[in-house]
Amino acid sequence: MFAAGSNVAGTLRTQLTFRDATLNDIAVIASLQNAAAGALTARFGAGHWSSLVTERSAALAQRHARVRVGRSGKRILTVVRLATKKPWAIDASYFTPVKRPLYVTGLAVSVAHQGHGLGRLAMEDACEVARTWPAGAIRLDAYDSPAGAGDFYVKCGFKERGRTVYRGDPLAYYELLLE
Numbered sequence: 001m002f003a004a005g006s007n008v009a010g011t012l013r014t015q016l017t018f019r020d021a022t023l024n025d026i027a028v029i030a031s032l033q034n035a036a037a038g039a040l041t042a043r044f045g046a047g048h049w050s051s052l053v054t055e056r057s058a059a060l061a062q063r064h065a066r067v068r069v070g071r072s073g074k075r076i077l078t079v080v081r082l083a084t085k086k087p088w089a090i091d092a093s094y095f096t097p098v099k100r101p102l103y104v105t106g107l108a109v110s111v112a113h114q115g116h117g118l119g120r121l122a123m124e125d126a127c128e129v130a131r132t133w134p135a136g137a138i139r140l141d142a143y144d145s146p147a148g149a150g151d152f153y154v155k156c157g158f159k160e161r162g163r164t165v166y167r168g169d170p171l172a173y174y175e176l177l178l179e
Contacts, residue, residue, distance in 0.1 A: 017070070017072075032108050037049060047145070076110075077113050079108045087103055101136060102137070137175055140175075161175045
């Protein structure tokens with residue numbers, strides 16, 4: 001494990017490169033997402049965040065979203081999904097009206113590399129991709145619980161737009177305007 005701010009962690013941040021995922025990445029993406037879910041479950045107990053993905057669902061994600069991976073060398077360390085279709089748990093009335101919103105429908109960072117700024121770099125890449133899409137905003141929801149990533153998204157420049165409960169899960173909505 002790297003200490004935050006260590007030379008190794010800093011080197012990893014500068015060596016992280018981003019690209020669109022390919023079908024060859026599916027097994028690694030599913031494994032990374034499942035490990036992240038397992039770490040959340042170990043830390044916060046079972047919850048909706050404990051859901052595991054299959055390789056089939058990882059492949060479907062690439063059909064319905066733009067999946068970006070962050071790599072150091074050949075190792076995939078981050079995964080972000082950007083979709084044009086509004087996820088079922090998001091109520092658009094909470095957000096600023098824009099012509100073309102994008103939705104982050106998933107972010108995962110390798111468990112061994114969490115806390116070193118890689119998630120922030122992945123979100124910066126997502127913002128660059130969104131600007132060239134072009135999109136007017138990035139929207140997302142996060143669990144409104146200790147397992148949620150709301151504070152992380154605020155540090156990435158997102159603004160909280162509201163809170164709700166959907167199917168028993170407390171959610172907070174976040175938005176980053178790009179226009």
